[in-house]
Amino acid sequence: MSVEWNNFFSKRTKNITGSQIRQFFALTERPEIISFAGGFPGNEYFPQEEISNSLAHLVREESTQALQYSPTEGSFELRKVLSEKMNREGKLCAADNLVITDGSQQGLDLLGRILINSGDPVLVEEPAYIGGMCVFKSYGGTNVGIEMDDQGPIPSSMEQAIKKQTREDRRPKIFYTVPNFHNPTGITTSLKRRFEILAIASRYNLVIIEDNPYGDLYYDQEVPLCYKALDREERVIYLGSYSKILIPGIRIGWLAGPGPVTEKVALAKQTADLCSSSLGQQLAYRLSKEGYVDRHIAKLRKLYRRKRDVMLSAMDRHFPAGIEYSKPGGGFFIWVNFPSYYPSSRELLDLGLQQKVAFVHGEGFSSNGGGLRSARFSFSQPCIEDISFGIKILGDIFWEVEAGCTLKAAAQQF
Numbered sequence: 319m320s321v322e323w324n325n326f327f328s329k330r331t332k333n334i335t336g337s338q339i340r341q342f343f344a345l346t347e348r349p350e351i352i353s354f355a356g357g358f359p360g361n362e363y364f365p366q367e368e369i370s371n372s373l374a375h376l377v378r379e380e381s382t383q384a385l386q387y388s389p390t391e392g393s394f395e396l397r398k399v400l401s402e403k404m405n406r407e408g409k410l411c412a413a414d415n416l417v418i419t420d421g422s423q424q425g426l427d428l429l430g431r432i433l434i435n436s437g438d439p440v441l442v443e444e445p446a447y448i449g450g451m452c453v454f455k456s457y458g459g460t461n462v463g464i465e466m467d468d469q470g471p472i473p474s475s476m477e478q479a480i481k482k483q484t485r486e487d488r489r490p491k492i493f494y495t496v497p498n499f500h501n502p503t504g505i506t507t508s509l510k511r512r513f514e515i516l517a518i519a520s521r522y523n524l525v526i527i528e529d530n531p532y533g534d535l536y537y538d539q540e541v542p543l544c545y546k547a548l549d550r551e552e553r554v555i556y557l558g559s560y561s562k563i564l565i566p567g568i569r570i571g572w573l574a575g576p577g578p579v580t581e582k583v584a585l586a587k588q589t590a591d592l593c594s595s596s597l598g599q600q601l602a603y604r605l606s607k608e609g610y611v612d613r614h615i616a617k618l619r620k621l622y623r624r625k626r627d628v629m630l631s632a633m634d635r636h637f638p639a640g641i642e643y644s645k646p647g648g649g650f651f652i653w654v655n656f657p658s659y660y661p662s663s664r665e666l667l668d669l670g671l672q673q674k675v676a677f678v679h680g681e682g683f684s685s686n687g688g689g690l691r692s693a694r695f696s697f698s699q700p701c702i703e704d705i706s707f708g709i710k711i712l713g714d715i716f717w718e719v720e721a722g723c724t725l726k727a728a729a730q731q732f
């Protein structure tokens with residue numbers, strides 16, 4: 319008799335739906351496809367030489383630390399280097415208030431575990447990072463979208479959402495935000511907005527989860543001070559990551575927060591994985607302590623700036639005027655809004671895939687059924703030539719769509 323596995327899974331697993339985008343990545347990562355879909359770093363920017371030398375050194379000379387288990391909170395020396403980085407950036411944080419995680423994704427997951435009860439509303443940006451929304455949902459939370467404009471989340475939308483949820487007896491206690499070069503829109507929340515959001519958080523007693531994997535990758539000007547730096551009430555939990563500024567393959571990130579939070583996170587982490595990869599932590603430490611990571615970031619800024627500029631100027635050149643897109647000052651993403659008379663971005667994606675070019679349609683990023691005529695374009699992974707070529711192909715498709723819509727509208731007038 320074969321096992322009917324669905325009868326074995328816990329009730330909890332019903333909330334684990336995964337991201338439709340991850341499923342779709344398999345398709346878009348096929349070599350014959352030019353993909354603007356994945357938010358992955360450029361493979362060609364991985365510092366192979368330094369990593370290879372450091373790994374050889376660690377295995378030969380520092381094997382006790384690099385190959386053994388490490389403390390659950392993370393190696394103290396890495397936490398110290400990271401707390402110094404945070405302090406330089408005004409995000410005051412002692413090494414003791416910092417936990418090393420398996421990428422910031424694990425930070426989100428551990429926070430979901432310790433903060434969310436089934437049925438809790440979680441305020442998220444609209445649209446929001448899918449990986450965050452999936453975590454909150456997996457712990458039984460309901461994602462409640464806060465509308466954004468080009469300055470970031472809109473305070474009045476946030477207050478309305480809080481009041482509505484509270485009236486329905488579900489007072490929100492968490493706001494999750496990606497304030498710098500937001501995934502998926504590329505928007506950076508202005509300093510004024512950060513103060514306004516913090517004031518709302520204080521008024522309604524919310525904690526803020528500030529997820530900042532892209533803040534170091536600015537191409538025009540530095541980002542405003544982080545919520546963590548502006549916070550005077552210990553209500554901000556900060557997530558950082560090496561994935562975009564070094565490599566995602568080591569799966570090393572960090573979580574910085576008030577003592578009671580990091581203590582609980584460390585307890586939750588003990589049951590999750592005992593500790594993050596010691597080899598990964600030692601590698602991150604070695605490459606950070608003497609400034610290699612900082613120099614690498616400075617290089618990445620120039621390299622990704624070029625890719626961003628190429629994508630934006632190709633869009634200027636090839637897209638019909640009615641298509642609007644964000645002009646991000648850093649990070650990996652451009653958010654595209656198609657005119658209301660266009661077919662859905664899902665249908666446009668199908669047309670793109672027929673010509674072997676992919677992007678991500680907007681629906682998956684929405685907690686309220688939005689994003690039908692939006693899409694996320696990532697410029698980080700494809701090479702410069704593919705960016706120009708892929709955008710031209712899509713531009714040709716969109717012009718045809720535009721012509722089809724105009725003809726249809728004309729025919730309806732007769």
Ligand SMILES: Cc1ncc(COP(=O)(O)O)c(C=O)c1O
Nearest residue numbers: 421422423447496501559561571
């Ligand atoms: C906003 C955001 N948060 C978290 C993550 C997860 O990153 P990590 O590799 O650090 O787990 C990503 C990855 O793309 C992201 O875009």
